[in-house]
Amino acid sequence: MADGDEAAAPGGAERLAAVCGHLEEIRADLRSGPGGDEDPVEQVLAAVQDGGDLAGTLAVLHAVLQADGDPQGLDGYTDHAGGIRGLQPAGISTTRAEPIYVCPAGRCARYWWPQPVVPVPKCAISSTPLRRERL
Numbered sequence: 641m642a643d644g645d646e647a648a649a650p651g652g653a654e655r656l657a658a659v660c661g662h663l664e665e666i667r668a669d670l671r672s673g674p675g676g677d678e679d680p681v682e683q684v685l686a687a688v689q690d691g692g693d694l695a696g697t698l699a700v701l702h703a704v705l706q707a708d709g710d711p712q713g714l715d716g717y718t719d720h721a722g723g724i725r726g727l728q729p730a731g732i733s734t735t736r737a738e739p740i741y742v743c744p745a746g747r748c749a750r751y752w753w754p755q756p757v758v759p760v761p762k763c764a765i766s767s768t769p770l771r772r773e774r775l
């Protein structure tokens with residue numbers, strides 16, 4: 641693994657969004673993998689809280705998930721088909737002022753479109769509901 645390249649690579653916010661939105665899935669996958677423990681994702685959460693080496697811990701988590709048999713690693717966890725690439729997904733009209741929910745901590749690239757019967761999800765990193773914004 642090329643640590644220097646990973647740290648400089650774009651996508652930290654997107655990878656953190658995967659953790660934010662899929663923490664329990666990631667924990668379950670880590671527990672069922674060969675390593676059998678959640679430490680890699682706990683290290684990411686600790687880095688967020690303490691201002692530690694976030695890019696480094698995300699790279700380790702990504703590599704562990706890949707080693708567990710998921711070639712997409714962390715990039716495979718996304719709320720949005722086709723990947724998470726900013727706040728203007730192709731094909732969605734934003735001519736109306738549509739509310740959108742974003743990460744309350746402002747640390748990750750997660751976003752969520754309101755759905756009528758679905759409660760607003762919580763950010764797994766800050767344990768608070770996503771924050772409502774307008775585009």
Ligand SMILES: [Zn+2]
Nearest residue numbers: 660743748763
């Ligand atoms: Zn978040």
